[in-house]
Amino acid sequence: MALRESVGGLAASLVSILRTRFELFALEAAEQKSRLFVLVGLAAGAAVCLVLALLVFTVTVAVYFWPTEDRYVALGILAFVYFAIGIGLLVAIRSRLVNGPQPFAATLDELRRDIELINRIKQPSSAPVPPEWMPPGDRP
Secondary structure, X not given: OXXXXXXXXXXXXXXXXXXXXXXXXXXXXXHHHHHHHHHHHHHHHHHHHHHHHHHHHHHHHHHHOOOOXXXXXXXXXXXXXXXXXXXXXXXXXXXXXXXXXXXXXXXXXXXXXXXHHHHHHHOOXXXXXOHHHOOHHHOO
């Protein structure tokens, strides 16, 4: 029965470890999904602002030939503002992509630690065996 209990305990531990790793993976997947939605929103905002800047610039060129100069200056300022907002959003997107966390970093770190632990267990121990673990005749 001792072997069966040991194998059962080992299997239960393995399932528990796998369950924990899967929960961590699911949590990180949800974080990556929200990060992706933020980036898509920023990209959409940048695209809208850059299209508006192009539209206002086109109207500015058309109004340039209009007799009133105030309309031309106002539309030029609008075009610049939309352009600056669009560039700012693009810089924010690039910053988040370059400086953002590595996807599934915690899961990969836990798996790396698991592999290191397994490799340490596989290697023969160079530490001396405690005297209480030795057979009675071999104790110092």
